[in-house]
Amino acid sequence: MTPSSVALLAGGVLAGLLVGVAVTLLVAAVRRRAEHREEERIRRETQHNRVSTIAQVMHFALESSPLGVAVVDIREDLVFTNRSVRDLGVVDGRQLVPEVYRLAQRVFDDGEPRDGVLHPGASAVGPVFSVSVTVRRLTAVDDRFVVVYAVDNSENVRMEAARRDFVANVSHELKTPVGAISLLVETMLEARDDPEAVEYFGNKLHGETRRISTMISELIGLSKLQGAEALPDARPVSVDRVIDKAVERSRIAAEVENIDLVTDAPGGAWLTGDEELLVTAVTNLIANAINYSPDDTPVSISRAVRGQSVVIRVTDRGIGIAPADQKRVFERFFRADKARSRATGGTGLGLAVVKHTVINHGGNVSLWSQPGTGSTFSLEFPVLDTEAVPDEDVPDQERFTAAELLPDRD
Secondary structure, three states, X not given: OOHHHHHHHHHHHHXXXXXXXXXXXXXXXXXXHXXXXXXXXXXXXXXXXXXXXXXXXXXXXXXXXXXXXXXXXOXXXXXXXXXXXXXXOOEEOOEEOHHHHHHHHHHHHHOOOEEEEEOOHHHOOOOOOOEEEEEEEEEOOEEEEEEEEEEXXXXXXXXXHHXXXXXXXXXXXXXXXXXXXXXXXXXXXXXXXXXXXXXXXXXXXXXXXXXHHHHXXXXXXXXXXHHOOOOOOOEEEEHHHHHHHHHHHHHHHHXXXXXXXXXXOOOOOEEEEOHHHHHHHHHHHHHHHHHOOOOOOEEEEEEEEEXXXXXXXXEEOOOOOOHHHHOOOOOOOOOOOHXXXXXXXXXXXHHHHHHHHHHHOOOEEEEEEEOOOEEEEEEEEEEOOHHHOOHHHOOXXXXXXXXXXXXXXX
């Protein structure tokens, strides 16, 4: 290669490098200008969106209000709507839905406020099925505009329906034993000269009065559980002690039905809660298992720690629960087998008490059942670290080390 060609090649390389540097600098400059313009745009938009007037304050307050608000003029044009009124299904596009506009027309006609109920269906956002609507003039001196106020009333309607069902169920459930008591008293008066008949009907009368007493006690307990926001006196509770007490309370009923109550070995687990409520819940599960089990079959009560939870299970080999009924067994007064439950003196409230007791303890209740095979009810609670249990809460026979108290958490 000649010296002239080498010089020419070197000059080309140098020129290429200079062009590359120039292009890089140009691209960087363009990028900086674009970033600067974006920053300036954001600054202007932020400045523009700042709340600086009373009108803006009112606009943002109404837009974010949980109360739905819409203003419509006499030509049916919407002047203003906020997000809530649209979510509640009061507005369809740029118009009020027909049911609400009919109320608005009456207000336009005579100026008198109107109230109504809207069932929006699919036009609402979320599980809204009842909306309370109030329509009135925007001002008393201007009849060209009316304002619509809307609020989601679904929960109140749901609670009112539950209250009516509850009252109807209580009335029905109390009517049966009260009617039986009245009949038994009449029969006893007629047979007062027959000691054997008096004793027989007296025992029947005692059973019916005990059933009413149990139902009233469970209703009172259930109302307290449903109304309590938190356990008033939560303390460390031994799971073993809860099971022992529940089994002891159920022993006589099990012996009468020739049912064996089988428990596993103590596990040493603890949880935080109300011991008496927990004992009642487990007792109710055991009583339910006894009532629906054939004679000479076992009912098993077990406990286990799984991760950060302690699980109590009550298993029977009884008639089982149909799949269609399994979601309803925790409802008040629901009975999967009404005839059998009444024969055993059940009130239909025991599993509802169980459910709300578990909820108040921050736990979960679940059911596995197969007709003809049996059922297993599982109560799951947050386990308590045994190192947090004060010594005074631990009986002498349960004073072990933390490693001994808690089994392996596989």
